[in-house]
Amino acid sequence: xxxxxxxxxxxxxxxxxxxxxxxxxxxxxxxxxxxxxxxxxxxxxxxxxxxxxxxxxxxxxxxxxxxxxxxxxxxxxxxxxxxxxxxxxxxxxxxxxxxxxxxxxxxxxxxxxxxxxxxxxxxxxxxxxxxxxxxxxxxxxxxxxxxxxxxxxxxxxxxxxxxxxxxxxxxxxxxxxxxxxxxxxxxxxxxxxxxxxxxxxxxxxxxxxxxxxxxxxxxxxxxxxxxxxxxxxxxxxxxxxxxxxxxxxxxxxxxxxxxxxxxxxxxxxxxxxxxxxxxxxxxxxxxxxxxxxxxxxxxxxxxxxxxxxx
Numbered sequence: 001x002x003x004x005x006x007x008x009x010x011x012x013x014x015x016x017x018x019x020x021x022x023x024x025x026x027x028x029x030x031x032x033x034x035x036x037x038x039x040x041x042x043x044x045x046x047x048x049x050x051x052x053x054x055x056x057x058x059x060x061x062x063x064x065x066x067x068x069x070x071x072x073x074x075x076x077x078x079x080x081x082x083x084x085x086x087x088x089x090x091x092x093x094x095x096x097x098x099x100x101x102x103x104x105x106x107x108x109x110x111x112x113x114x115x116x117x118x119x120x121x122x123x124x125x126x127x128x129x130x131x132x133x134x135x136x137x138x139x140x141x142x143x144x145x146x147x148x149x150x151x152x153x154x155x156x157x158x159x160x161x162x163x164x165x166x167x168x169x170x171x172x173x174x175x176x177x178x179x180x181x182x183x184x185x186x187x188x189x190x191x192x193x194x195x196x197x198x199x200x201x202x203x204x205x206x207x208x209x210x211x212x213x214x215x216x217x218x219x220x221x222x223x224x225x226x227x228x229x230x231x232x233x234x235x236x237x238x239x240x241x242x243x244x245x246x247x248x249x250x251x252x253x254x255x256x257x258x259x260x261x262x263x264x265x266x267x268x269x270x271x272x273x274x275x276x277x278x279x280x281x282x283x284x285x286x287x288x289x290x291x292x293x294x295x296x297x298x299x300x301x302x303x304x305x306x307x308x309x310x
Contacts (some may be wrong), residue, residue, distance in 0.1 A: 008281055011136035012056040018129045019049035022122050029118045035111030036099045036185030037162035038119055043091050044155050044188055045122070047195040050084040054199075058239075058246075059281065081199055088196030096189035102182035110166035110178050119160045126153055155191055158184050220247070220273065227272050229253055229265035231290040247273060247283045255289035262287045 023045040030038030057080060130153075162184020169177025217236060224233050234250035249269060253262050266285035273283045 007136065009056060009059050011133055012052055012059060015052045015129055015133055016049060016056055018125065019045055019052060022125055023049055026118060026122055029114055033111040033115040034109065035115035035163050036102055036182040037159040037188065038111065038115045040095050040099065040185040040188035040192065041119060041122070041156055041159035043088070043095055043192045044152065044195070047088050047192055048152055050088065051199065054081045054084070085196045085199035088192060088199065092189050092192035092196055095192065096186055099182040099185035099189060103179050103186065107178040107182060110170045111163050111181055113167065115163045116160065116167055119156060119163055123153055123156045123160065126156065155188055158187055220277070223272055223276060224249060224251065224269055227265065227269050230269065245280050247280055249283055250286040250288065252288050252290040255291065
């Protein structure tokens with residue numbers, strides 16, 4: 001299970017560094033060429049990088065703090081997500097205002113060829129990251145999300161059309177096409193603002209919504225109860241870590257078994273849940289001895305406890 005978590009972290013880490021490098025290159029070239037479309041595309045890549053980064057933090061903390069359930073608002077990814085989403089909202093609004101000013105006041109100089117080349121190269125690099133993440137997740141038996149990745153490439157295509165159209169306008173002496181670059185920047189900035197808003201609202205509502213529905217929770221509970229050695233299940237709590245879910249499970253076992261046997265039961269619970277449910281990345285199992293409790297607890301019942309099914 002630890003190897004599975006480490007492999008998932010490695011896939012997320014590669015995506016984070018890849019998207020961060022793309023963001024820096026796009027932002028630098030967009031700044032020097034004056035391409036609003038490329039700058040907005042860099043902001044969108046930064047938003048995507050922020051989402052993968054919070055997912056990576058969640059996976060890493062879930063592995064390091066195995067067996068320590070906690071409130072989602074106490075997790076470091078909560079604070080990071082709030083800060084990054086706030087920055088994205090501000091940057092997105094600023095990019096939208098700047099693009100509107102450029103479109104209204106007119107653009108005398110279109111972006112250079114370098115902006116178009118970087119956007120095209122970014123599309124290829126993003127597709128390579130998507131395929132790498134998909135292969136990495138499939139090896140772990142995880143079904144990754146495809147819609148968001150494809151929408152990111154579509155955003156880059158919008159930037160390519162805007163910057164490429166402005167460049168064509170310069171080649172054929174058609175200044176009217178220069179407005180395509182800031183227009184593309186305005187369109188992309190709307191998506192950046194939307195991503196920042198969705199990230200902010202999603203994090204703020206995380207502690208107030210159920211990660212899994214009642215039907216799914218019952219299915220998980222029944223799966224734990226079928227594990228050999230589990231006498232009773234106290235609770236099953238799910239925590240979101242990006243596209244994945246980490247479960248905190250509290251079970252009770254026969255008090256007459258050894259600590260080693262109790263750990264073996266916990267390991268069987270982890271294997272059962274991670275193999276059967278592909279969206280479950282890891283399971284933290286808390287093992288406690290079963291106790292009938294007052295008023296049924298007596299010396300007479302000590303003989304019954306020894307006959308519990310293990």
